[in-house]
Amino acid sequence: xxxxxxxxxxxxxxxxxxxxxxxxxxxxxxxxxxxxxxxxxxxxxxxxxxxxxxxxxxxxxxxxxxxxxxxxxxxxxxxxxxxxxxxxxxxxxxxxxxxxxxxxxxxxxxxxxxxxxxxxxxxxxxxxxxxxxxxxxxxxxxxxxxxxxxxxxxxxxxxxxxxxxxxxxxxxxxxxxxxxxxxxxxxxxxxxxxxxxxxxxxxxxxxxxxxxxxxxxxxxxxxxxxxxxxxxxxxxxxxxxxxxxxxxxxxxxxxxxxxxxxxxxxxxxxxxxxxxxxxxxxxxxxxxxxxxxxxxxxxxxxxxxxxxxxxxxxxxxxxxxxxxxxxxxxxx
Numbered sequence: 315x316x317x318x319x320x321x322x323x324x325x326x327x328x329x330x331x332x333x334x335x336x337x338x339x340x341x342x343x344x345x346x347x348x349x350x351x352x353x354x355x356x357x358x359x360x361x362x363x364x365x366x367x368x369x370x371x372x373x374x375x376x377x378x379x380x381x382x383x384x385x386x387x388x389x390x391x392x393x394x395x396x397x398x399x400x401x402x403x404x405x406x407x408x409x410x411x412x413x414x415x416x417x418x419x420x421x422x423x424x425x426x427x428x429x430x431x432x433x434x435x436x437x438x439x440x441x442x443x444x445x446x447x448x449x450x451x452x453x454x455x456x457x458x459x460x461x462x463x464x465x466x467x468x469x470x471x472x473x474x475x476x477x478x479x480x481x482x483x484x485x486x487x488x489x490x491x492x493x494x495x496x497x498x499x500x501x502x503x504x505x506x507x508x509x510x511x512x513x514x515x516x517x518x519x520x521x522x523x524x525x526x527x528x529x530x531x532x533x534x535x536x537x538x539x540x541x542x543x544x545x546x547x548x549x550x551x552x553x554x555x556x557x558x559x560x561x562x563x564x565x566x567x568x569x570x571x572x573x574x575x576x577x578x579x580x581x582x583x584x585x586x587x588x589x590x591x592x593x594x595x596x597x598x599x600x601x602x603x604x605x606x607x608x609x610x611x612x613x614x615x616x617x618x619x620x621x622x623x624x625x626x627x628x629x630x631x632x633x634x635x636x637x638x639x640x641x642x643x644x645x646x
Contacts, residue, residue, distance in 0.1 A: 387450060389414045389590050390558045395434055395444035397427075397614075404430045405441070406614040410592075412558060417584060417591045419605030421598075421625065423634075427614040428594045432560050436468045437461045449557060467556030467589075469564060473547045475535045481546055482531045485518040488550035521549040524586060525579065541568035545579075552583065558590045559583075565597045573597065577604055602626065610634075 388411035433439035437458035
């Protein structure tokens with residue numbers, strides 16, 4: 315099918331609201347909504363400006379140069395976030411910083427406040443106190459899709475994709491905010507639409523290679539393993555060119571061989587795109603091997619921050635996290 319006709323068909327899918335959830339293996343904790351809520355929500359207004367094309371290698375060099383430079387301010391800055399649910403304090407004056415090109419891990423037991431922190435950063439939960447800045451811009455007032463446009467990407471614990479579209483088509487649909495032209499331009503094959511088409515196809519090709527999805531590009535999500543659908547979700551979010559990527563338990567529910575592939579893949583994403591990554595993961599070995607820095611949370615508070623080696627030797631972390639694990643095993 316010609317590229318223009320393909321994109322027109324995908325646009326019509328969006329206009330009809332044709333998204334359907336893909337049945338998937340349950341993750342450890344199901345999350346309401348899905349990646350499409352942030353990365354590919356067809357209800358969100360399309361971006362009115364087009365991201366300029368260009369040499370991806372030049373973009374990569376520029377991103378890496380920024381990462382290696384000494385910066386005066388973090389890329390993502392969270393200050394004194396507090397969230398209360400009735401009499402329960404889910405987050406208690408939590409502060410974290412994420413530098414350009416950095417991988418930051420969030421460590422803590424269930425109920426420590428990690429996913430609540432992600433919900434606040436991505437705009438799905440309003441804080442009672444605190445502030446969030448992204449690339450020096452206050453994003454507190456922005457809706458979730460506006461935070462995506464500002465450079466924030468997120469994956470969830472429960473995957474939602476377009477079940478009636480192929481892997482390649484899902485990657486094209488995810489980019490609808492990059493499109494500056496509308497249906498009329500598509501039908502008339504105007505220059506603006508052809509330019510959008512070329513850029514969308516190029517981004518999809520790049521994601522197929524970056525996330526190792528080339529072998530499944532013509533497959534439908536139902537034919538994929540749960541791990542591959544999670545990788546497709548990740549590719550869909552990355553196609554929006556985020557500057558900060560929030561990953562909520564990316565290894566949850568996937569096979570061991572896919573877990574082993576995940577670590578090198580995330581490093582490749584960071585090195586190739588220059589984006590920063592904030593990671594929630596209960597696989598301790600994966601989180602500690604990937605992270606440049608780690609924040610440990612317990613009962614909604616940051617109890618420690620440092621390198622993986624420092625965190626694993628921190629007395630408070632050992633007492634609150636590892637000690638709790640030992641007690642749980644002893645009582646089992």
